[in-house]
Amino acid sequence: MARAKYKTIPTDLQPLLNSNRLLIISTSNATRQSRATALARNRFICEQADSILFVGVTEHSSLYPLQQEFNPKSTSLSITSTARPTMKSSSLTQRHQ
DSSP, X not given: OOSOOOSSOOTTTXXXXXXXXOOOOOSOOOSSOOHHHHHHHXXXXXXXXXXXXXXXXXXXXXXXXXXXXXXXXXXXXXXOOOOOOOOOHXXXXXXXX
């Protein structure tokens, strides 16, 4: 989560934390995340992970350099859609009446 550190863990997250299903990692003591602190956090996670799934990362994404750096243990998934929503002519007619 790219948010300021929790001063106290929210009650809805506490059971997940207690059962080792949630891990909160902070690599910075900055109040707000910057591009640099987010990159440091993401790099740390990539270094720790056995495998990484990058979804929808393009050459323009801030994650692209990490995807290239950690390529041997990463998998990419691109989601493309060629279908465009269409309106029925009756919908258009009703709108303009």
